[in-house]
Amino acid sequence: MPEISRRTFLHLSGAVAAASTAGLPHPLRARPRRTPPVVVASGNGLRGVEKAYRMMTEEGADPLDAAIAGVNIQELDPADQSVGLGGLPDERGVVTLDASLMHGPTRRAGAVAALEDIATPSLVAKAVMDYTDHVILVGKGARDFAIRMGFKPQNLLTEQSRRDWLAWKTSLNARDNWLEWPDAAAKHTDGTIHMSAVTAAGDVSSVTTTSGLAWKIPGRIGDSPIVGAGQYCDNATGAAGATGRGEAAIQSCGSFLAVEFMRQGYDPEDACLETLRRVVAMTEDRLLDEQGRPQFGLSFYAVHKDGRYGAATMYEGPQFAVASAEGARLEPMAFLYPND
Secondary structure, three states, rough: OOOHHHHHHHHHHHHHHHOOOOOOOHHHHOOOOOOOOOEEEHHHHHHHHHHHHHHHHHHOOOHHHHEEEEEHHHHOOOOOOOOEEEEEOOOOOOOOOOEEEOOOOOOOOOOEEEEEOOOOHHHHHHHHHHHOOOOOEEEHHHHHHHOOOOOOOOEEEEHHHHHHHHHHHHHOOOOOOOOOOOOOOOOOOOOOOEEEOOOOOOOOOEEEEEOOOOOOOOOOOOOOOOOOOEEEEEOOOEEEOOOOOOOOHHHHHHHHHHHHHOOOOHHHHHHHHHHHHHHHHHHHHHHHHOOEEOOOOOEEEEEOOOOOEEEOOOEEEEEEEEEEEEEEEEEEEEEEEEEO
């Protein structure tokens, strides 16, 4: 038998090994994992999750485009006074809007804050993401940018919101110069819409949009336009968002924290609950009741890239919207505290 050199032996051994594994998938070329597509949102997003889910599953839409189309329904609905057209104004009677979003596959983000006269801040935020090197534009600069991008300015103060603002004005205090309306019921909303979506390929995106706290001090923004507070997305893990007291979500970096808990292995619902516990621990004493519970509401919504989802709220009662293969529906939220 002829002698084989060490070099020849190694060469032949490598060829045999390569041939024996030729039919196996290369780890770097593995097929994309298929996950159940799902969309989650705050309770006012039932119509939106249905639309977003249909866009992803029937039209192959990008998850961010689908989620934005979902929240656009509320932004353009004058009957929803927590976002977009018809949103309740600041103390001057001026409607200002905030929004932020993240696109998991490209790891990009966009946001606008204190935006006036444009009904769809989510779309302006996407334009910031798509066409600039910035993440957030605010105030007059955000409005000017939107108009340059082709958005049409309009009066966002509907007659109903104007009347609600006047009712609030008349009930300020006994020493102001406003006549008090009989049976004036001043609304105090901090409503918002958040939506997160994951495709069958496991790509994730998120968006949060709002008109903010009713009657706020001009210039105030909450968590919605702040990446990591009002929403956060990481395509390697999932996405989360918040509605409720924006200051509390900002001080806890709540949406970022919920995603980080999922990264550590928490189920989405448990990640939301654990984030709420962190919020409570970070809450100032002046905002706690005699039992040490926050005197405000806050909710978190989360979706994992593998299709799991969940939501949790501070106090029992609210529901959240979900769309999956089982259809669009409202589901009860986990909660920290029962309503006594």
